[in-house]
Amino acid sequence: xxxxxxxxxxxxxxxxxxxxxxxxxxxxxxxxxxxxxxxxxxxxxxxxxxxxxxxxxxxxxxxxxxxxxxxxxxxxxxxxxxxxxxxxxxxxxxxxxxxxxxxxxxxxxxxxxxxxxxxxxxxxxxxxxxxxxxxxxxxxxxxxxxxxxxxxxxxxxxxxxxxxxxxxxxxxxxxxxxxxxxxx
Numbered sequence: 343x344x345x346x347x348x349x350x351x352x353x354x355x356x357x358x359x360x361x362x363x364x365x366x367x368x369x370x371x372x373x374x375x376x377x378x379x380x381x382x383x384x385x386x387x388x389x390x391x392x393x394x395x396x397x398x399x400x401x402x403x404x405x406x407x408x409x410x411x412x413x414x415x416x417x418x419x420x421x422x423x424x425x426x427x428x429x430x431x432x433x434x435x436x437x438x439x440x441x442x443x444x445x446x447x448x449x450x451x452x453x454x455x456x457x458x459x460x461x462x463x464x465x466x467x468x469x470x471x472x473x474x475x476x477x478x479x480x481x482x483x484x485x486x487x488x489x490x491x492x493x494x495x496x497x498x499x500x501x502x503x504x505x506x507x508x509x510x511x512x513x514x515x516x517x518x519x520x521x522x523x524x525x526x
Contacts, residue, residue: 346371352429353422356438358505359497360429366493368426372419376412383408432504433497444488448481 345367386404428438499510 343371349422349426350418353418353425356425356428357432358429359433359502359508360426361433361497361508362430362493362495364508365426365430368422369493372423375415379408379412379415427492429504430492432502433508434491434495435498435502435504444485447484448478 345364348364349368383404390404424441427441431438431440497507497509499507501507
């Protein structure tokens with residue numbers, strides 16, 4: 343929970359570095375919050391449908407409230423994840439702009455699909471659908487690889503152009519700490 347709150351406090355902080363723990367715990371907590379909200383709405387909707395004859399009024403109001411809160415939460419977590427992903431990429435020694443490529447990749451692949459559709463075999467009505475499905479699958483695989491790298495690859499141990507490593511303190515800091523602590 344600490345990393346989740348820490349990520350929200352740094353919603354507009356695009357400088358510095360973020361550890362795997364910060365990134366991973368935020369993503370896990372975000373998933374669990376969204377899952378809990380959805381399950382709560384389902385339970386409330388099920389309870390309303392059992393207790394009332396005219397369930398459309400209660401379900402409609404709950405749906406509107408859920409989607410309004412979900413929309414606001416989604417916008418907040420979008421900005422948090424942008425800054426957190428940028429800082430995580432900084433920890434790996436990459437620019438935060440790399441995520442722009444990842445988010446624009448589906449548009450790029452879909453665009454190339456439509457460019458090459460006339461070249462594909464004509465006469466089969468399902469050819470465009472197959473091509474779009476192949477490009478979608480390629481996009482999903484690239485996303486999975488990208489986010490697995492962000493989750494599991496250890497950051498650079500030394501300082502880079504984005505700052506000191508949050509996990510591995512520099513040798514200068516370690517020597518300073520040793521001087522301050524008296525030996526017994």
